[in-house]
Structure formats: structure tokens, C-alpha cells
Amino acid sequence: MMRALLLSAAALITVPAAAQDVAITNAKLVIGDGSAPIEGGTVVVRGGKVVAAGAGVAVPAGVERVDAEGRWVTPGIVAAFSRVGLTEVDAVNGTNDRSATRSRFSAGLDIAPALNPMGSPVAVNRAAGVTRAIVAPGASGSLFAGQGAVVDLADDHDMVTRPRALQFVAFGEDGSAKAGGSRAATFLLFREQLLAARSYARNPATLAEWGSDALIQRADAEALVRVIDGTTPLFVRVDRAADILNVIKLRQEFPALKLVLVGATEGWMVAQDIAAARVPVLVSPLTDLPSSFEQLGATQSNAGRLAAAGVPVSVGVFDDDDAHKMGYVTQYAGNLVALTKLPGASGLSWDQAFASISSAPARAVGMDASIGSLRAGRVGDVVIWDNDPLELGSRPTAIWIDGKRQSLTTRQDRLRDRYATPQEGALPKAYDR
């Protein structure tokens, strides 16, 4: 029985398929925009894009039909703030392109050419239902970490959906360490670097005039100009309530900044201010320990309280294994649903919780018109699950990315199959494949 199952799993290894037109019918259909699941739903994907999703959607002639048999069908998970593709084995430096702490560049760093679509974390996270990810760089030699990307996790050689999709900067304790030792230094360095970039934009010759006194390199200045004018969203790691308010105030001087708060552990304490500023927040939702003095107010109710105040909340995996285990976001979202039953706690409804791992991160990075839901016109990233996707142990049984059917088999599955019976056979394990 087990042997047969394993063999059939191995047989599913496929080469990347061409985009195909497909209609998934008879689904418990989740659109991903916060609306309730639709029983008996259908989603139609043509030319790599969703053309229709809902109840009573007709299947056009000539389109392949896949009967979901009543199972959950959702958009692919969008991992907010991950490092997928940037590392294979964290402790093996050669494989680890998360951060560039000895680089003379900062804001100008662009992770796109560092991404490895063939790395095993891509396949493992895909098999957990993650089809897109917001990937941010780790620390650089200065305050700004550099430019992240939005990626897909398809089984092909190009994973960049949008390069230079965000700029990342850390305030709080991390930022202090980079800027010279205090929060005062962080805010001053931030402001001075942006002003330098603005001067450079007005007159590129100023950079040469500053010579070795220049606060930034040319490439950094160009990246920061796009932050100042709001072209590139600025993802800000910040936790302490007071720091959050000060970050929001930066828009008094730089009004076009497109802020996204990352972490915001004490965000619930200033939720009304964040909501009034219309700033989205990416939370690591189960953070509940006072791990540092800027996280004293940590609680699992942070996401729920922010959402209740009207803040758009996305759920991510960070301060955690952000390259290998992005599939944890479904578990985290499920835990937020659990909190709705606990007196004194704040959680999310199931529909909100799913949106927090699909359309909300897409919206935070300014891409909800193209990814993160099954509304017409979005990419054809569709997952059929064997059970409620927010429930523990649920797994995809089929995945399409850009309308292409994907392999669900990973290197880990191959190892599992090899050692399904640990004893040696007639030949050593090395021949067992």
C-alpha cells in the first residue's frame, strides 16, 4: 500500500509544462480577497491568467476540466517578506546570498541576480502551496539593505515577477547598530541619505563634488530617488510603538514615501495611528515573547487588533526560517482563527486570515491587481488542497503557476521514498531510486 503510493508520487515528477487553459470545477472556492468560500465554484484560467472565478461560471469549450471533487481551491499563497531563492543552506556561506554586510553599497543592491530558482527551498515551499513571494534582502553594510523582488516559485529558470519591487530598511535596535549606535543616528542617517539622493537627482554632479564625504554611492542614490518619489515601496522593520510613530512621521518631510511596516510587534498599541496613516503592516503573528526591549508588548493578538482598527495586515514568516519554511504561514493564519474563540484575545476570521496570506501581501507591495487572488485578470496561480488550507498538515494536491501545472515532488520526497524501509535491500540504498 505504502510502496504503491510512493511509487505513484515519484511518477508525478514532470518537466515544466507549457501554459495551458484549465477550468477547475466543483471547488470549495476561495477567491483570496477576504470574501467567503464559494461552494461548487469554478475557476477558469486561460493564457496564464484567471478569466473567471465563482459560482455558475461556464467552462468554455476546448478548455481542460479538472474536477476538484468538492475540495478547497485557492489562489497560491503569497509569502510576505521571505528569503526564498536567496539561500540553500544558511550555514554554508557560498549558498547564502541573504545579506551583504561587507558591501560598500546598500540601497542600490538588487537581489534579482542572486535568486536561485533551482534551489531546493523553492520546490519545498512550492509543494506547501506558496506560489509567489515577496523577497527582501538582509542587512547590508549600511542602513539600507537594498532592493527586494516579487518572485514566483514555478519549476523553471526565471523566478523574477517584479525586480526592485521594494527597498528594505531597519529602524529600531537593528537600525541603530547599522547607523552608529542610537536611534538618533538612525533617523539622521536615513534623512541625510535621502536628502543626498534628492540632491543627486537634481544635479548628478553633486556626488562628484562631495567626493569621499559622500554618504552614498551613485547606485544607492538612484535606488533612493525611487523611494523618495514613491515608485519603490519602503519596507521598514520596526517594532517599538514609539519607533512606529516616528517612522510614520517621516512622511512629513518625504510625503511620497510608500511605507510598509514589517514586524510592528507593538503595532497594536498605536493601531489607530497606523490605520489613520493608511500604512499596511506585515506581521510575524505568533510573536509573543519580549525577545527584546523593543518588543515588550508582544502578543499573538497583534494582527487581530491591527485588523480591527482597520490596518491592512499580512502574515509572514520572519525572525524565523524565512527561506525554507514559508509554508508556515498557513499554520500561522489558522492560529489567528483560533484566537477568535479566546476571551480577551483578538484574531482574524477565516476569510480575513486567508486574505492575510494572499491578497493582503500582494496589496502591500502594490501588486494586488496582478497577483494574490483569483479575481479575473490575476495570474493563474491556483492550488487544490487535500483539506482546509489553514488546517495543520493540509497539503496541495495540484498547483498551477501562471497557468502551468507544477511538480509537487521535492528532493525530500525522494529521500523519504529511498528510506521508506530503512534496511538495506539486495543492493545498497545508493541504487534505490
Place this chain on the structure above:
Amino acid sequence: MIRSMKGGLLAAASLAVAGCSANGGDVRSASDTPAAEKAEKPVKFDKNPYPSTYKPYAGRPTAVRGVTVFDGEGGRIDNGTVLFADGKVEGVGGADLAIPAGYDVIDGAGKFVTPGIIDIHSHLGDYPSPSVDAHSDGNEATAPTTPEVWSEHSVWPQDPGFSRALANGGVTSLQILPGSANLMGGRSITLKNVPSRTVQGMKFPGAPYGLKMACGENPKRVYGGKGRAPSTRMGNFAVNRQTWAKAAAYKKKMDDGKAVDRDLAMETLAGVLAGEILVHNHCYRADEMALVVDMSKEFGYKVSTFHHAVEAYKIADILAKENICSAMWADWWGFKMEAYDSVNENIPLVYKAGACTIVHSDDANQIQRLNQEAAKARAAGRRIGIEVSDEQAWTWLSLNPAKALGIGDKTGSLKPGKMADVVLWNGNPFSAYSRPEKVWIDGAMLYDAMDPKRRPVSDFELGQPGEGDVK
């Protein structure tokens, strides 16, 4: 585990250190011996100088009825009743189990009762929150072997992590291990998860000590980085074997009644060789675990549990034959080479091979969700045809870790006479949508989700933002 050891080790145990009882309860101290005789007479020392002062907190006779019970030993009762009083489980049965007069009765339709979760691998207190340098007390990374250090001497009882493990995780007992920088990191301590002013007030009464050992990358990286041995895996084994050889000689001297200078490191290792102290060996790779099994036979000790046993599935047959437990994560991987061959089915594959299976955390966050880790592993097993019921999977969380810690006769399952370490869950604990509702330790209700007053606030959290929040 002491009781299940093979003949050779039992013989060694019978040669227990002079002046010490087999269970380490002897309290004679060196000062009992007149100074003039010290050089000639065998050293008699107090083997329990920091004794447990734990006393169960006050509980009320309680009956929880109408619940699904996982008894921790693989049994399940639907519409069950659990009775406890005076700190002990009194009875576990069906709806017909009579409830004596005067008991608090909790009706729990749709709810579940389990034994408390036992985390065999935690650093709470040694690496507490906030995790600032001043609190970094878990690795005595100044020599490759430090069996002389005791993790209990680093535990900060005010670590807020203890209350999170209680309230969100239903964790009622846990082993605090020194870290893995060293081949022999020191002694571990098993605690009851109760708030206390002192670590002695948390010490699990009668629990044997453990010795933390570590294979592989960590010791060779830490000491190789300092330009000294060990810098390779073969160096790891050389230092270990030389140290065990020294310990065997030290123990023989004591067993022969000869005078020895007190050597705290050797006392710990002699305790291991005598079968009084249990070995908890951090070891990821299958090939290294097999080598450790041979090393344990070379020197006459037994490994209780391989921790972080990411590759246990590759040698599950060997682990079953040797009666060694594997403490595992559901799906951690990729952070270092020895964690590269992780598979989601590790836990169910080890279970299927008939070996002792434990889910552990090594993490202040994941200790709050060990039930969920077990649920993920169980689901991975089911997908390849390994059927594990809820009630069987619960053995990974309570009785198996209890046995591996040498406290399986006292806690880890809901059997009459055992400690009333009990969790009431507001739904199936293998669902993401369930939470602990009430937690009792020795029959005392120390957490109640429905009552803000039954929510511990550590000294550190008092007067801070978020004090007393649901967390």
C-alpha cells in the same frame, strides 16, 4: 530508561559511587569527614546539593466529563471522564464513571483532555527573554567538554517563556539542556512548569539528571574556530573517547574505594557510567548516530535520546533495536548541512519502525505549539500510508518524553496514581483552531483561559507594556 538498561549497565549501576545511593538521594557531604582523614578515605560528597523544594500548589478535587480523552499511552475514550484530587489522577473512564460528592465538575462537550505536554529539549531560563547578552547563559563555550556545569545554575525562573509554554502550549514539564557548543555541555535539569522564586522550586522531584552531548557541526565549528581541538568530526570523537576513558578510570578508582580529588566533570561522567545520569545527545546525521552507539558500547553507557535526529528515518531499524529514542522536529531543515536531509515524514517513519518517537522544540516559540508539530508530522505520515491515530500520536508528546527523562512512572499519562498534569483543550489539539483552555500541574489549576487572574505574570513583565495581556 535506567530500569530498562541491559545487563552490563545494570551491573555497573550496582557498583554505584561509594557513599551514594543509586537514585542520587544521599545527602552526606564532604564536611562530614574529619579533615585529617580526607586524604586517605574515599571522598563522600553530597550528590544532591541543590535539592528540589517543589511542592504541588493547592488544587481542588476535580472531575472533567463529557470530553474526548487521549490518555497519553495510546488510549482514547469518547465522552470520557477524568477525576483528580490531591494532586493525583484518580480515575479515567467513560460517562458512567461516578463523580464523588464535593468535586468541581467541568462539562466539556466538544473539548479534549490530554496529559500535559513534556518538552524534552528546551533552553528556557538559560536563554530567556529578553534575549540580551546579559542573559546568554546556555553555552559554557570555553572548553570542548564541560560536564561539570549544571544547566540549573543558569536557569532564570522569571523567563516569560515559561508562562507562554504553559498557557499556549499546555507544557507541564520540560528538560532544560545546556547548549550544543560543547561535546559534553553539562548536566540538564527537568522542571515542572510552575512559576517559582527559585529554580529549586521548579525542580521535578526525583527526576534523574541528564548529560547533554553534541555531535557534529557545532563543537567542531566553535573550537575549530578558536584554533583548537576539535576541528573535525574525527576530532570530536577523539576528545569524547579520551574523556570517557578518563571518566572510566576515575569511576574505577572510586568503586575500588580509593581516594580521589573531587572533580565535578568526572562526577557527572561517572554518574552516566553508573546509569544514574541519562545521556541526551544532539546528533543530526544517521552515520554519526551509529558511531555514537558504538562509542556508548565501548565505554559502557547508554544513550537515552538522540535530539534533533533529523536523519533518524535512515536508521530507524538500528534505533529501534538499540531502544534509543529520537527527539525530532516536524519539518525544520536547511539551516546547516547536517539538517539538509530532513523529510516531513521523519517522525512517522521512526514511529512505524517501532522506535521511541518524541516531538521536541529547542525553541521558545515552537514549545508553544508542540501539539501542532505532532499534527503536521502525523498528517505527513498518513499521506504515505502510515496511519497514526490522534491518541497514538499523543504518546510523542507526553509518555515517550517522560520515559526518556526517567519520569515515566510519575507523569506523562492519565493513569490513576500519576501526577495530575492535565490539559483541557477547547477542541481537538491536533487542529490549528484549538487552544488550551485550562492547565493543571499536580492537580493545581495554573492556567485558565477564561480567567485573567489565572495568567502568570513574571517579575520581568510586571509594570511593562502588555502586562497580563493574553499573549
